[in-house]
Amino acid sequence: METRGSNEPVCSFCGGKQLGLVMDFGDVGLAGAFLKPEQFAAEPSFPMRLHFCAACYAVQVTDRIPSEIMFRNYFYFSSSIGTLRDHFRDYAAEVTKRFLDPANATVLEFGCNDGVLLRPLAEAGVRTLIGIDPASNVVATIDDPRIKVINDFFTEELAREIVVRHGKVDLILASNVYAHIPDIQGTTRAVAEALHGDGVFAFEVHYLGKVIDELQYDMIYHEHLYYYSLLSVMNHLARYDMMVFDIKPVPIHAGSMRFYACKKSSKHGGSVSPAVKALEAKERARGFDRYETFVEFSSAVAAHRARLIELLGELRAQGCRIAGYGASGRANSMIQYCGINHDHLECMIDDAPAKAGFYTPRSHFEIFPSSVLDCDNPPDYLLIFAWSFFDEIRKRNEKYLAKGGRMILPLPELSIFPRAVTASPDAALQQGQHGTSK
Numbered sequence: 428m429e430t431r432g433s434n435e436p437v438c439s440f441c442g443g444k445q446l447g448l449v450m451d452f453g454d455v456g457l458a459g460a461f462l463k464p465e466q467f468a469a470e471p472s473f474p475m476r477l478h479f480c481a482a483c484y485a486v487q488v489t490d491r492i493p494s495e496i497m498f499r500n501y502f503y504f505s506s507s508i509g510t511l512r513d514h515f516r517d518y519a520a521e522v523t524k525r526f527l528d529p530a531n532a533t534v535l536e537f538g539c540n541d542g543v544l545l546r547p548l549a550e551a552g553v554r555t556l557i558g559i560d561p562a563s564n565v566v567a568t569i570d571d572p573r574i575k576v577i578n579d580f581f582t583e584e585l586a587r588e589i590v591v592r593h594g595k596v597d598l599i600l601a602s603n604v605y606a607h608i609p610d611i612q613g614t615t616r617a618v619a620e621a622l623h624g625d626g627v628f629a630f631e632v633h634y635l636g637k638v639i640d641e642l643q644y645d646m647i648y649h650e651h652l653y654y655y656s657l658l659s660v661m662n663h664l665a666r667y668d669m670m671v672f673d674i675k676p677v678p679i680h681a682g683s684m685r686f687y688a689c690k691k692s693s694k695h696g697g698s699v700s701p702a703v704k705a706l707e708a709k710e711r712a713r714g715f716d717r718y719e720t721f722v723e724f725s726s727a728v729a730a731h732r733a734r735l736i737e738l739l740g741e742l743r744a745q746g747c748r749i750a751g752y753g754a755s756g757r758a759n760s761m762i763q764y765c766g767i768n769h770d771h772l773e774c775m776i777d778d779a780p781a782k783a784g785f786y787t788p789r790s791h792f793e794i795f796p797s798s799v800l801d802c803d804n805p806p807d808y809l810l811i812f813a814w815s816f817f818d819e820i821r822k823r824n825e826k827y828l829a830k831g832g833r834m835i836l837p838l839p840e841l842s843i844f845p846r847a848v849t850a851s852p853d854a855a856l857q858q859g860q861h862g863t864s865k
């Protein structure tokens with residue numbers, strides 16, 4: 428197993444030192460750190476490595492950014508995507524029906540953001556709702572007397588205070604935050620502290636199986652520390668006398684998983700769902716408990732990078748102009764890992780007007796609003812970094828496509844849309860695929 432010398436990393440979950448290197452991105456900028464030209468000279472970069480823990484199977488980014496730098500640089504662009512709102516409304520309805528007697532229930536969410544999940548729970552009549560989030564500008568938008576907002580990190584100390592004030596909590600929620608917490612052990616101790624003996628801890632995170640299946644290496648960045656499999660979650664929670672009793676795959680963010688957990692002594696603990704047993708068996712069969720599986724993933728990612736760079740080079744050699752579409756953290760991860768530069772792309776395009784005029788970290792592509800595609804001379808190709816929203820993007824850019832514009836989808840399969848009958852770029856792509864297929 429490949430490890431590093433004296434300052435070898437430690438597993439965030441179990442404290443173990445048997446970490447196998449999966450991917451080394453080298454020195455990269457923070458994926459969320461969009462910037463202005465006057466900031467280029469002082470732009471920081473940081474090492475970024477992805478490791479697998481042979482002791483507890485956790486897949487994790489082990490290089491940490493000092494929080495003051497992370498917060499100074501981190502750009503949060505809130506998305507008011509309708510599908511997300513619907514998702515949280517359905518989620519609230521499900522947990523209310525399954526686990527709550529609303530008139531007597533206490534529910535806590537850490538990383539509550541703008542209250543998108545708490546609000547439908549308030550409408551369902553839940554008695555006590557506590558929202559915790561360290562981002563003051565985000566929680567300030569909640570402004571709902573039914574929700575008690577605590578502008579802080581969820582720590583053991585805070586958990587004890589909450590129990591004194593409100594009693595043990597029936598349902599603890601965490602959506603897309605459990606993968607971003609540096610002190611995952613402290614936060615999990617806080618969960619165990621606050622949770623009622625028969626309470627439920629439900630959290631949604633991006634699922635490692637999706638990352639592997641769809642080669643989603645663009646999901647890997649400093650802000651996103653952990654990539655959860657069921658096996659790693661089971662090992663992690665067992666250290667706090669907790670267990671997973673149900674799971675539910677959810678389609679948001681190109682493949683998340685909701686884990687329903689409880690204390691081992693809980694009434695829920697006796698009935699582990701068939702879905703949990705099936706996924707556990709599947710993950711063992713797929714080798715999510717073996718380092719070699721992730722070495723294979725890393726090789727497949729390297730092959731994907733080679734094919735993508737080959738395709739971009741081929742198109743540029745034919746005189747085609749290419750722009751990136753979707754200036755997200757995911758885009759920045761792919762750009763930096765693949766070494767996509769100004770020989771490949773001329774700029775980035777994004778639907779969020781707030782990003783216009785900023786530049787991507789390290790690669791320094793200027794970001795333009797999507798209205799630039801209405802010009803007389805748009806780029807021939809768009810490289811769709813926001814590939815998981817492709818259906819939405821395709822519909823939104825019908826005019827561009829009708830004028831002959833084409834789109835390159837990097838993942839889950841490198842492909843061009845629409846496919847041409849005779850044009851050579853597809854031939855180049857086919858060649859690339861055959862050249863590197865397993």
Ligand SMILES: [Zn+2]
Pocket residue numbers: 438439440441442443480481482483484485
């Ligand atoms: Zn570990």
